Amino acid sequence: MTNLENETLVEMRHICKEFGRGRQTTVAVADVSFAVRSGETAVLIGPSGSGKTTLLTLAAGLTSPSAGELYLFAKPFDAYQPRELQKLRSRNIGFIFQTFRLLDPLTVLENLILTGKFAGVSRVEASADAARLLSKLRIENLADAYPFQLSQGEKQRVAAARAMINGPRLIIADEPTANLESKQALSLFELLREYVKQSRCGLLVATHDQRILSFADRILRIEDGLLAPRVSLEYYNQAWNLYY
Numbered sequence: 353m354t355n356l357e358n359e360t361l362v363e364m365r366h367i368c369k370e371f372g373r374g375r376q377t378t379v380a381v382a383d384v385s386f387a388v389r390s391g392e393t394a395v396l397i398g399p400s401g402s403g404k405t406t407l408l409t410l411a412a413g414l415t416s417p418s419a420g421e422l423y424l425f426a427k428p429f430d431a432y433q434p435r436e437l438q439k440l441r442s443r444n445i446g447f448i449f450q451t452f453r454l455l456d457p458l459t460v461l462e463n464l465i466l467t468g469k470f471a472g473v474s475r476v477e478a479s480a481d482a483a484r485l486l487s488k489l490r491i492e493n494l495a496d497a498y499p500f501q502l503s504q505g506e507k508q509r510v511a512a513a514r515a516m517i518n519g520p521r522l523i524i525a526d527e528p529t530a531n532l533e534s535k536q537a538l539s540l541f542e543l544l545r546e547y548v549k550q551s552r553c554g555l556l557v558a559t560h561d562q563r564i565l566s567f568a569d570r571i572l573r574i575e576d577g578l579l580a581p582r583v584s585l586e587y588y589n590q591a592w593n594l595y596y
């Protein structure tokens with residue numbers, strides 16, 4: 353991690369991920385190689401069931417590959433001790449889950465503060481960071497609300513705030529704009545991009561949202577667990593309707 357300007361945050365070499373055993377085996381990711389570097393926005397597209405979520409959970413160190421080499425922050429996945437991996441995830445990786453995974457018994461503010469505390473930030477500091485982020489996302493009025501009181505779009509923005517609160521080096525987002533109307537989707541994505549530019553972190557996003565393609569430095573298309581060869585943005589714009 354010496355060269356922060358062009359750090360390789362995640363690298364996959366011939367990664368395969370299978371679920372189940374024997375005749376029940378599902379190959380979610382067949383043979384995937386790619387890297388995400390600091391300052392880069394990589395967008396992963398592909399039909400439902402093509403392996404996008406599985407690939408993101410591998411990139412976040414939430415699951416282990418069945419085969420291939422996975423490097424997180426230049427270190428082999430297998431070389432991490434469980435506690436070290438937990439620390440890496442809480443401090444350096446922000447994950448926006450498709451299903452949000454907000455903690456229902458806690459208010460929005462408490463959800464964010466708890467994430468800060470997991471990363472070793474004091475309550476006072478985490479509270480200030482949370483307030484700043486909520487205001488930036490224009491949801492400061494929701495600080496004392498509980499998840500069940502929020503709309504899908506509001507939950508998504510809270511999930512984004514939670515992913516950013518610890519100043520991660522890598523943000524991974526699974527369909528982050530799926531529940532947002534156009535204006536909200538763009539403003540959420542602009543905020544994520546602004547964070548990427550300011551902090552030179554990496555952003556890996558899986559999406560069905562064509563509006564997001566214009567923000568991508570790199571587009572990765574996955575189908576049946578395999579990445580398609582690299583083609584131009586124009587191609588994707590033209591081909592989009594064939595896939596969705």
Ligand SMILES: Nc1ncnc2c1ncn2[C@@H]1O[C@H](COP(=O)(O)OP(=O)(O)O)[C@@H](O)[C@H]1O
Binds near residue numbers: 379402403404406
């Ligand atoms: N935990 C799991 N157990 C069994 N099969 C799974 C599991 N997670 C994903 N799969 C299967 O792996 C394939 C890829 O799923 P997923 O990564 O969720 O795709 P996507 O996010 O592109 O829709 C699908 O066939 C899915 O049913």
Ligand SMILES: [Mg+2]
Binds near residue numbers: 404405406450526
């Ligand atoms: Mg998915």
